[in-house]
Amino acid sequence: xxxxxxxxxxxxxxxxxxxxxxxxxxxxxxxxxxxxxxxxxxxxxxxxxxxxxxxxxxxxxxxxxxxxxxxxxxxxxxxxxxxxxxxxxxxxxxxxxxxxxxxxxxxxxxxxxxxxxxxxxxxxxxxxxxxxxxxxxxxxxxxxxxxxxxxxxxxxxxxxxxxxxxxxxxxxxxxxxxxxxxxxxxxxxxxxxxxxxxxxxxxxxxxxxxxxxxxxxxxxxxxxxxxxxxxxxxxxxxxxxxxxxxxxxxxxxxxxxxxxxxxxxxxxxxxxxxxxxxxxxxxxxxxxxxxxxxxxxxxxxxxxxxxxxxxxxxxxxxxxxxxxxxxxxxxxxxxxxxxxxxxxxxxxxxxxxxxxxxxxxxxxxxxxxxxxxxxxxxxxxxxxxxxxxxxxxxxxxxxxxxxxxxxxxxxxxxxxxxxxxxxxxxxxxxxxxxxxxxxxxxxxxxxxxxxxxxxxxxxxxxxxxxxxxxxxxxxxxxxxxxxxxxxxxxxxxxxxxxxxxxxxxxxxxxxxxxxxxxxxxxxxxxxxxxxxxxxxxxxxxxxxxxxxxxx
Amino acid sequence: xxxxxxxxxxxxxxxxxxxxxxxxxxxxxxxxxxxxxxxxxxxxxxxxxxxxxxxxxxxxxxxxxxxxxxxxxxxxxxxxxxxxxxxxxxxxxxxxxxxxxxxxxxxxxxxxxxxxxxxxxxxxxxxxxxxxxxxxxxxxxxxxxxxxxxxxxxxxxxxxxxxxxxxxxxxxxxxxxxxxxxxxxxxxxxxxxxxxxxxxxxxxxxxxxxxxxxx
Numbered sequence: 001x002x003x004x005x006x007x008x009x010x011x012x013x014x015x016x017x018x019x020x021x022x023x024x025x026x027x028x029x030x031x032x033x034x035x036x037x038x039x040x041x042x043x044x045x046x047x048x049x050x051x052x053x054x055x056x057x058x059x060x061x062x063x064x065x066x067x068x069x070x071x072x073x074x075x076x077x078x079x080x081x082x083x084x085x086x087x088x089x090x091x092x093x094x095x096x097x098x099x100x101x102x103x104x105x106x107x108x109x110x111x112x113x114x115x116x117x118x119x120x121x122x123x124x125x126x127x128x129x130x131x132x133x134x135x136x137x138x139x140x141x142x143x144x145x146x147x148x149x150x151x152x153x154x155x156x157x158x159x160x161x162x163x164x165x166x167x168x169x170x171x172x173x174x175x176x177x178x179x180x181x182x183x184x185x186x187x188x189x190x191x192x193x194x195x196x197x198x199x200x201x202x203x204x205x206x207x208x209x210x211x212x213x214x215x216x217x218x219x220x221x222x223x224x225x226x227x228x229x230x231x232x233x234x235x236x237x238x239x240x241x242x243x244x245x246x247x248x249x250x251x252x253x254x255x256x257x258x259x260x261x262x263x264x265x266x267x268x269x270x271x272x273x274x275x276x277x278x279x280x281x282x283x284x285x286x287x288x289x290x291x292x293x294x295x296x297x298x299x300x301x302x303x304x305x306x307x308x309x310x311x312x313x314x315x316x317x318x319x320x321x322x323x324x325x326x327x328x329x330x331x332x333x334x335x336x337x338x339x340x341x342x343x344x345x346x347x348x349x350x351x352x353x354x355x356x357x358x359x360x361x362x363x364x365x366x367x368x369x370x371x372x373x374x375x376x377x378x379x380x381x382x383x384x385x386x387x388x389x390x391x392x393x394x395x396x397x398x399x400x401x402x403x404x405x406x407x408x409x410x411x412x413x414x415x416x417x418x419x420x421x422x423x424x425x426x427x428x429x430x431x432x433x434x435x436x437x438x439x440x441x442x443x444x445x446x447x448x449x450x451x452x453x454x455x456x457x458x459x460x461x462x463x464x465x466x467x468x469x470x471x472x473x474x475x476x477x478x479x480x481x482x483x484x485x486x487x488x489x490x491x492x493x494x495x496x497x498x499x500x501x502x503x504x505x506x507x508x509x510x511x512x513x514x515x516x517x518x519x520x521x522x523x524x525x526x527x528x529x530x531x532x533x534x535x536x537x538x539x540x541x542x543x544x545x546x547x548x549x550x551x
Numbered sequence: 552x553x554x555x556x557x558x559x560x561x562x563x564x565x566x567x568x569x570x571x572x573x574x575x576x577x578x579x580x581x582x583x584x585x586x587x588x589x590x591x592x593x594x595x596x597x598x599x600x601x602x603x604x605x606x607x608x609x610x611x612x613x614x615x616x617x618x619x620x621x622x623x624x625x626x627x628x629x630x631x632x633x634x635x636x637x638x639x640x641x642x643x644x645x646x647x648x649x650x651x652x653x654x655x656x657x658x659x660x661x662x663x664x665x666x667x668x669x670x671x672x673x674x675x676x677x678x679x680x681x682x683x684x685x686x687x688x689x690x691x692x693x694x695x696x697x698x699x700x701x702x703x704x705x706x707x708x709x710x711x712x713x714x715x716x717x718x719x720x721x722x723x724x725x726x727x728x729x730x731x732x733x734x735x736x737x738x739x740x741x742x743x744x745x746x747x748x749x750x751x752x753x754x755x756x757x758x759x760x761x762x763x764x765x766x
Contacts, residue, residue: 035745042669
């Protein structure tokens with residue numbers, strides 16, 4: 001072979017080899033593996049909802065450990081939205097739990113899924129809420145708790161005595177304890193609890209309370225929206241047990257006020273049962289309508305008294321008591337028009353007077369209130385009924401607010417709208433059981449932008465990128481009231497974003513030990529705003545290990 | 552394509568008058584099976600028209616600890632080439648160049664073979680959907696450069712030819728469609744196309760058996 005021939009052959013072979021080698025096959029394979037990640041839309045559960053527990057004093061979610069127990073007819077259906085674990089009793093440190101109905105569950109206004117949530121937290125008065133899921137989609141239910149200490153909200157009068165009395169070594173109360181709340185600023189109504197001497201007090205486990213006793217008595221005015229927001233059970237789909245043992249659901253308890261009573265000994269044991277009855281007296285403010293007579297409450301009216309059952313989450317009718325006559329002299333204060341309602345109880349819990357009206361359930365499909373300029377703002381709506389004991393808070397995740405379950409005998413509803421901590425105006429709905437009503441918000445901020453987020457949940461241990469449909473909490477840092485939004489297949493549109501401000505996004509997920517943990521992500525709203533006033537932001541929620549390990 | 556054929560004709564014109572021999576070949580290689588028609592043009596040149604095709608389908612089950620995925624891959628290779636072979640030393644070594652009309656397409660359809668469970672939820676293959684990916688090249692006329700051994704118009708009547716070369720295909724175009732829960736997987740197409748962008752050549756290695764006609 002001549003040198004020239006060898007050289008040419010070698011050149012061509014090498015050239016071909018170089019061409020192939022230039023492809024960097026290993027690098028291409030690696031890039032391909034990265035590019036071929038499976039991206040999976042995970043559809044939302046048929047219904048997903050958050051239960052958020054709010055401190056009535058701070059207006060913020062309760063930050064300590066909160067226990068939530070699910071009870072009621074359809075309790076077995078309730079699962080967590082990420083893992084579909086059944087939920088019976090869970091705890092949360094963020095004040096929020098995320099719940100869902102599993103695939104295949106059908107709900108409608110005529111056939112809602114109904115359950116009760118009982119909420120307990122150290123330092124707070126135990127409460128709860130009856131919930132009806134009437135449609136698919138997402139929802140948020142607030143439960144407000146009153147702390148045993150601290151400033152009470154308007155309409156709530158609290159008497160807290162750290163040395164209310166004491167017991168003998170045998171557990172008998174040494175002397176009669178009488179605790180009277182301050183008069184309500186608006187109605188002058190108050191409540192008094194009298195525990196007679198020599199009674200023995202036991203806790204829920206039958207243990208006798210001993211030593212010094214501390215007591216907290218709170219009176220809640222039926223004419224205060226803030227106080228009614230604390231009404232255990234709420235005004236959505238109340239479940240009760242009547243005096244004859246029958247149960248009812250879907251009506252409304254029109255209360256003349258309620259009292260919560262908490263008594264603890266030095267060891268922290270909470271009083272539950274008394275060996276002899278204790279007396280409770282509660283003023284009924286003037287002018288409240290008795291739905292049985294259609295007239296203001298008057299002396300001689302029959303007023304049922306109810307106890308909130310902290311195990312079942314239901315109000316139980318104790319019996320009827322008659323309001324004695326006319327104006328009433330109570331303690332050292334005299335207030336014309338107040339009617340005292342007195343009753344005896346042998347166990348402690350929330351006590352309420354009022355009428356349970358199943359006719360109120362007639363408003364199964366309430367008026368549809370449509371906001372014409374919400375523009376994706378996460379709006380919080382507070383529904384009240386002036387002159388009636390009613391309060392319901394709704395987090396609007398779309399433009400429509402339905403007044404389903406509104407008591408049909410209440411002629412009008414007032415709906416106040418809020419964004420962050422500011423008011424967006426209010427409207428009056430004259431026929432809450434009527435048809436569609438359109439309304440426009442006022443004071444809508446004009447210096448905000450709309451952000452379109454692309455959010456991925458990336459579990460790097462698997463070659464799958466999940467694009468979830470989940471409920472999240474999203475707030476501008478420092479804002480008191482939480483807002484909720486729904487991520488749809490990984491995409492989230494947030495309106496009302498203040499450029500340059502810090503925001504907090506949180507996802508609450510259940511761990512294996514029935515505790516809800518919170519994944520928080522903070523970011524600064526920044527980016528290039530396009531001509532439509534929109535900014536596009538990509539956020540990856542990477543490797544929430546406890547979640548990824550179970551997906 | 553018309554320009555390409557005209558170019559081939561112009562290249563061949565000077566030698567046509569002196570054309571003495573021609574041949575045919577059956578070819579098998581990385582572009583499929585097909586045949587060549589060869590025409591000698593002088594001592595050092597030959598012109599060659601070559602066509603190959605390969606319809607190839609296969610199924611593949613990718614087993615995974617979470618969900619098995621069944622893939623149906625379908626490759627339709629089809630090329631028509633007009634080449635000039637240059638024998639610099641008048642022996643069996645030749646350099647080949649020309650243009651190739653490459654109408655090949657590759658597609659794959661991925662279908663989950665079983666239900667997929669995430670968290671406590673199970674989704675059927677129908678709920679998961681499918682992923683379809685197609686690969687093609689925007690320029691179907693592609694240059695070819697290669698090295699070959701064997702001269703079909705020299706030596707005995709029957710011969711063997713070995714060709715090693717490449718098409719310059721340019722970067723491939725990837726399109727994807729996906730349905731149901733897998734729908735966002737189609738958004739991977741630009742990333743896959745970018746990952747494949749260095750693949751601008753296609754190796755064409757083939758073996759042919761030739762027969763010579765004429766002198």
